[in-house]
Structures are given as C-alpha cells and as structure tokens.
Amino acid sequence: MDYTDLYINGEWRKTEDRFDVINPATEEVLASVASADIPDADAALDAAEAAMADWAARTPRERSEVLRKAWELMTARLDHFANLITLENGKAGVDAKGEATYAAEFFRWFAEEAVRADGLITHAPASGARIVVQHKPAGLAVLVTPWNYPAAMGTRKIAPALAAGCGVIIKPASETPLTMLALMPLLEEAGVPKGLVNVLPSRRTGALVDHIMHDPRVRVVSFTGSTGVGRTLLKSAADQILKPAMELGGNAPLLVFEDADLDTAIEGTMLAKMRNLGEACTAANRIYVHEDIAEEFTRRLTERMSALKVGDGTDPSVDVGPLVNASTRDKVAEFVSDAVAKGAKVECGGTTPNGKGFFYPPTVLSNVSQDAACVHDEIFGPVAAIQTFSDQEDAIKRANDTEYGLVAYVFSEDFKRAMQVCERLDYGMVGLNRGLVSDPAAPFGGTKQSGLGREGGHEGMLEFMETQYISASW
Known part of the structure; x- marks a missing residue:
C-alpha cells in the first residue's frame, strides 16, 4: 500500500x-x-x-x-x-x-x-x-x-x-x-x-x-x-x-402494510437490509409485515436473499462480501442463535461457513420473538428479522419502542395513510416506499439516542x- x-x-x-x-x-x-x-x-x-x-x-x-x-x-x-x-x-x-x-x-x-x-x-x-x-x-x-x-x-x-x-x-x-x-x-x-x-x-x-x-x-x-x-x-x-x-446508533424499523406494492417492498427491503451487508446504522433491523401478506413477503424475500452470491468482494460476480472482522461476524451469529432459541424459524442462511474470511450468509428469520436480542440491538449484518402485525397502532407503537431514532421505512400505496404513519414515527429520517434515504443534499441525522x-x-x-x-x- x-x-x-x-x-x-x-x-x-x-x-x-x-x-x-x-x-x-x-x-x-x-x-x-x-x-x-x-x-x-x-x-x-x-x-x-x-x-x-x-x-x-x-x-x-x-x-x-x-x-x-x-x-x-x-x-x-x-x-x-x-x-x-x-x-x-x-x-x-x-x-x-x-x-x-x-x-x-x-x-x-x-x-x-x-x-x-x-x-x-x-x-x-x-x-x-x-x-x-x-x-x-x-x-x-x-x-x-x-x-x-x-x-x-x-x-x-x-x-x-x-x-x-x-x-x-x-x-x-x-x-x-x-x-x-x-x-x-x-x-x-x-x-x-x-x-x-x-x-x-x-x-x-x-x-x-x-x-x-x-x-x-x-x-x-x-x-x-x-x-x-x-x-x-x-x-x-x-x-x-x-x-x-x-x-x-440505530435500530431501524421497516413497516410493510397490507396495501403495499410487494415488488416495491421487496426491492426496498433488500436495499435497506443488504446495502453494505447490513453493516450500517441505517440498515433495516426490525421488519414488521402485516399478517395478511407476511407469508408471501417472507417467501419472496427468502428467494432474493438465497440467490445472493457470497465471496471475496474483489470478484465482480460476488454480491455479498465478508463482515469486517471476527467479532462482528460472531455477534451476528449470536443474534441468530438467540432468536432461534426463542422460537424464530430460519428461512435461509443461519450458519457460519468454515474456512478463511469473516463471512456470514444472507439470512431470513421469521416468527421472531419480541424478546429476541436482535429486536433491541443493532444486528449490523445480513440478517432479516421478520415479525408480523395486524393493527396499525400496534405497528407504530412497536416501531417507536426503542431508545434509537435514526431512520424508519414505510411501505404503503395509500399515500395519506403512509404520510400519517411517517409523521408519527419518532425518527430523524423516514424512507417512504424507498429503502435508501442517504443523500448528500438531505439533512442526515436522528432523534433520541x-x-x-x-x-x-x-x-x-x-x-x-x-x-x-x-x-x-x-
């Protein structure tokens, strides 16, 4: 060098x-x-x-x-x-x-x-x-x-x-x-x-x-x-x-309502979760999906996550590189083990590979418990933790139930409802039908901790x- x-x-x-x-x-x-x-x-x-x-x-x-x-x-x-x-x-x-x-x-x-x-x-x-x-x-x-x-x-x-x-x-x-x-x-x-x-x-x-x-x-x-x-x-x-x-720090919620366009929601979730391999304070950390569409959303997200190629990032065909160090990788693995022990289902990934490099595969967890550690702390890795909701008020309450307030994501085709939800989220930034909020021309920052x-x-x-x-x- x-x-x-x-x-x-x-x-x-x-x-x-x-x-x-x-x-x-x-x-x-x-x-x-x-x-x-x-x-x-x-x-x-x-x-x-x-x-x-x-x-x-x-x-x-x-x-x-x-x-x-x-x-x-x-x-x-x-x-x-x-x-x-x-x-x-x-x-x-x-x-x-x-x-x-x-x-x-x-x-x-x-x-x-x-x-x-x-x-x-x-x-x-x-x-x-x-x-x-x-x-x-x-x-x-x-x-x-x-x-x-x-x-x-x-x-x-x-x-x-x-x-x-x-x-x-x-x-x-x-x-x-x-x-x-x-x-x-x-x-x-x-x-x-x-x-x-x-x-x-x-x-x-x-x-x-x-x-x-x-x-x-x-x-x-x-x-x-x-x-x-x-x-x-x-x-x-x-x-x-x-x-x-x-x-x-952040603990970003991503809310997918029953009227969301699923193509838009999946694309947005992939970007919000997997940009920078999830090693970002803006990464979607808690994914709340309305129960009416949760099964379809989980299936489609699992397909997309499973298709990502893991390897050395210098290979142009690779989609997902390693995490930055061993401690970050091990912490991600611990989050997954904890969630599974508390009832989560591994839809894809979930196992640390053997060999050199600090790799962890893209992972989707469904049925994640509210008391799982990954719900309350930054995962900082390629793990999508899905929970479901049936009531809008409950979704907003759960989204705000954290000491962090950096960014949240909302997916809904009802613009009036979506804007009302955005305004009630206690976050410095909100992505509405978008999985990316970072922009040099926009004021980046959060509320609370x-x-x-x-x-x-x-x-x-x-x-x-x-x-x-x-x-x-x-």
Missing part, C-alpha cells in the same frame, strides 16, 4: 508504533499503518491552525472551486477507491463503487453550499437598530469516522468543514484507515492547502481524541459511530463546550459555523 504513514501538514510522518490492517476476506495483512500518539496530535493541531488562518480568509468561491476539483478528481478514480474499500472493509465491488460515488458527491454538494452561507439584515421592530446576522467558521474540527464507510464518512465531514472555512484533524477507524490516507494526495492535487486536513490513524483512539478535544483551538467534534462511544465523547466535549455533531445535529444538506455546513449577530445603527 502506498500511503500508510500519518498525514500531517501535507507530509507523510513515520512512527515506530504501527498496526496491521487485515483483509476480512482472506484474513491476510494488507498493510502496516503508523499509529499516532500525543505529539503527533499536537503537530496536527499546529498545522491545522496555521492553514486555517489563510483558508478561512479566502472567498467562498475559492473554497468552492477546490471542493469542485476534488469531486472531479475522485469521480475519475472511483474504481481505485472502490477497490481499496473492498480490500480493507470487505464489501462487494458494486457496493464499494456505490460508496465511492456517494463519497465523491459530498465534495460536489458542498462546493455548491460553500457559497450559500446566507446571512440576514433586518430592522429591529422595537429599538430601530439594524440586525445583521452572518455565519463564520467555528474553528478547528476533530472528525472521528467508523469502519463501515471508509470513504463516505470521511468526505461527509471533510467537505462541509472545508466549505465552512475550518481546518480538520481526522481519526479514521483502525480497521479501515487506508482509504482516507489515499484520499490525501487527491486533496493536495485539488488545491487543499498543506496542514488544512490531517489524518491520524491510531490504536490509542480514546486517549488521542480526548487530548485533541481538550485543546482550546478545537471548536467542533464530529463523530459517527456507536451511541456508547458518542456518550463518552459528549462528556469530553462538555469540558470545552465544543459543538457536537453526533451520528450514532441516535445523535445530535445533521450531516449533509445545508445544515451539514452550518455544523461547522458559528452565527454572529451585529447590532448597528445607520
């Missing part, structure tokens, strides 16, 4: 301490990557501070053009990034190409948003003063990204931060740091100044990120990952009163800006 050292101030920095990145399909070592420590973090902070002074002073159009160039360059190299994603994350080639395309789009979207940090001038009704409101770069941002989307979770944070005028320090997941490191030469070519973006892979994530967050120059922390880790980071953020942007703030859309850039109000008379 070409880029395996720390990236600080536009230079590659070696360290004595390193860690291995494993190919989840073969369990072979892909690369040995530098592991950052506190002095490296301080160097990155100094670099980002120096670079931000000039970057924030540039016109929005100048920043926009750099981001637009990054989109053009990444779009021209999608196959390269898709291959790297497959090697370190395991996802199949088509899925990896989809992520690379999605990741690049954040550069284009925020290139357009960079020039739209609109303010306000108005006349105060009582005092007669003028109210002038503008948005300014918040300051340095620390970005902590997960392993399930090695490219997209980084660009979803880098692009709005740069559009807003901020410098950043990125801590990528230790399982998948290679994609983010490989992105840095592309950003250099696009015109991103040295020091503005710094990448610190590390095995000492907790200590490193905590140190960075307690530096007074840091004003924003943006994290994607588990709710448990998010709580820890929020406690650290409180010490410095940092702006938090937290995209945390699923996070704070939004990524994407116009809101995504404002997470990296402060609102300033000037009272003036003229």
Whole structure:
C-alpha cells in the first residue's frame, strides 16, 4: 500500500508504533499503518491552525472551486477507491463503487453550499437598530469516522468543514484507515492547502481524541459511530463546550402494510437490509409485515436473499462480501442463535461457513420473538428479522419502542395513510416506499439516542459555523 504513514501538514510522518490492517476476506495483512500518539496530535493541531488562518480568509468561491476539483478528481478514480474499500472493509465491488460515488458527491454538494452561507439584515421592530446576522467558521474540527464507510464518512465531514472555512484533524477507524490516507494526495492535487486536513490513524483512539478535544483551538467534534462511544465523547466535549455533531446508533424499523406494492417492498427491503451487508446504522433491523401478506413477503424475500452470491468482494460476480472482522461476524451469529432459541424459524442462511474470511450468509428469520436480542440491538449484518402485525397502532407503537431514532421505512400505496404513519414515527429520517434515504443534499441525522445535529444538506455546513449577530445603527 502506498500511503500508510500519518498525514500531517501535507507530509507523510513515520512512527515506530504501527498496526496491521487485515483483509476480512482472506484474513491476510494488507498493510502496516503508523499509529499516532500525543505529539503527533499536537503537530496536527499546529498545522491545522496555521492553514486555517489563510483558508478561512479566502472567498467562498475559492473554497468552492477546490471542493469542485476534488469531486472531479475522485469521480475519475472511483474504481481505485472502490477497490481499496473492498480490500480493507470487505464489501462487494458494486457496493464499494456505490460508496465511492456517494463519497465523491459530498465534495460536489458542498462546493455548491460553500457559497450559500446566507446571512440576514433586518430592522429591529422595537429599538430601530439594524440586525445583521452572518455565519463564520467555528474553528478547528476533530472528525472521528467508523469502519463501515471508509470513504463516505470521511468526505461527509471533510467537505462541509472545508466549505465552512475550518481546518480538520481526522481519526479514521483502525480497521479501515487506508482509504482516507489515499484520499490525501487527491486533496493536495485539488488545491487543499498543506496542514488544512490531517489524518491520524491510531490504536490509542480514546486517549488521542480526548487530548485533541481538550485543546482550546478545537471548536467542533464530529463523530459517527456507536451511541456508547458518542456518550463518552459528549462528556469530553462538555469540558470545552465544543459543538457536537453526533451520528450514532440505530435500530431501524421497516413497516410493510397490507396495501403495499410487494415488488416495491421487496426491492426496498433488500436495499435497506443488504446495502453494505447490513453493516450500517441505517440498515433495516426490525421488519414488521402485516399478517395478511407476511407469508408471501417472507417467501419472496427468502428467494432474493438465497440467490445472493457470497465471496471475496474483489470478484465482480460476488454480491455479498465478508463482515469486517471476527467479532462482528460472531455477534451476528449470536443474534441468530438467540432468536432461534426463542422460537424464530430460519428461512435461509443461519450458519457460519468454515474456512478463511469473516463471512456470514444472507439470512431470513421469521416468527421472531419480541424478546429476541436482535429486536433491541443493532444486528449490523445480513440478517432479516421478520415479525408480523395486524393493527396499525400496534405497528407504530412497536416501531417507536426503542431508545434509537435514526431512520424508519414505510411501505404503503395509500399515500395519506403512509404520510400519517411517517409523521408519527419518532425518527430523524423516514424512507417512504424507498429503502435508501442517504443523500448528500438531505439533512442526515436522528432523534433520541441516535445523535445530535445533521450531516449533509445545508445544515451539514452550518455544523461547522458559528452565527454572529451585529447590532448597528445607520
């Protein structure tokens, strides 16, 4: 692998301490990557501070053009990034190409948003003063990204931060740091100044990120990952009163009503469940199907899931690659064993294969009990857990019965009923007759324990800006 050292101030920095990145399909070592420590973090902070002074002073159009160039360059190299994603994350080639395309789009979207940090001038009704409101770069941002989307979770944070005028320090997941490191030469070519973006892979994530967050120059922390880790980071953020942007865990319900178009519902369920092999906070975790159509829905979903080809994602004929590591695979297997022990029926899959690689087959479970562990926790794997319902009110109540509130899915051909159901679901996002909600142009985020703030859309850039109000008379 070409880029395996720390990236600080536009230079590659070696360290004595390193860690291995494993190919989840073969369990072979892909690369040995530098592991950052506190002095490296301080160097990155100094670099980002120096670079931000000039970057924030540039016109929005100048920043926009750099981001637009990054989109053009990444779009021209999608196959390269898709291959790297497959090697370190395991996802199949088509899925990896989809992520690379999605990741690049954040550069284009925020290139357009960079020039739209609109303010306000108005006349105060009582005092007669003028109210002038503008948005300014918040300051340095620390970005902590997960392993399930090695490219997209980084660009979803880098692009709005740069559009807003901020410098950043990125801590990528230790399982998948290679994609983010490989992105840095592309950003250099696009015109991103040295020091503005710094990448610190590390095995000492907790200590490193905590140190960075307690530096007074840091004003924003943006994290994607588990709710448990998010709580820890929020406690650290409180010490410095940092702006938090937290995209945390999910437990997505997918509701299929009796009037749903089954072709649409099956396609949507396959996308909501199997995109990224189910290793996504947006993955359909609890599938509620009206009892009148449950048998037909289960049969058709089982046919589709059974037909998927499992294997090394570098093979273009493969639909489903391995899970990211052994612990993730084993947790998925435990969810299935628990559900079966509590009365679930295995319609397909359900058995861990022998041999190398962290593979688990696409699995459909019917008759899943409400007390099954997979109903209350993220499966994060290719397991569709089906329950039935007969009453709309009961379905809504069960869908909302979770501490999470990231995304829900609704399938119904009665638009009035469907919209009423959507509005009663306590989720930040709802897919209506769609199995995909993620879009760079839309505000991505959840309610309750699923996070704070939004990524994407116009809101995504404002997470990296402060609102300033000037009272003036003229």
